[in-house]
Amino acid sequence: MPTIEFFGIQREARNALENQVRGLLAGEEFREDCVFVTAADSRVLDWQGRSRPFIRVSTRSAERADRFRxxxxxxxxxEIVRIDFQPMAESSPDEGQHNG
Known part of the structure; x- marks a missing residue:
């Protein structure tokens, strides 16, 4: 599930950018797998204090990373981050029991 996050972008501009990104992804087969994460407003500043907003895309697929790029x-x-996703394992009835 590719995760798309927005950093250093104020709410109105972030909403417009999200709509733009959704439009760009509309023709992609994997669009339904994408999730958009909206957190509290953030500031991203470089060393000199200049604004440096960015989008972070996290994905497991090298092909999708290249396509997002x-x-x-x-x-x-x-910023594109390659991730490793581990779904929660279902526990077996014996799991969690320790023999003293």
Whole structure:
């Protein structure tokens, strides 16, 4: 599930950028797998105190990472993170019991 996060972008601009990103992804087969994360407003500043907003995309797929790079590189600074996802394991009846 590719995760798309917005950092250093005020609410109105963030909503507009999210709509733009959704439009760019509309033709992609994996669009239904994407999730958009909206957190509290944040500031992203460089060492000199200048604003440096960016989008972070986290994905497990190298192919999708490359596709995001091609689609979004004109919208905002872009950070792409390759992740490893481990779904929660179902516990067996014996699990969690320790023999003293």
């Amino acid at each position: 091609k689609l979004l590189h004109h919208t905002c600074d872009l």
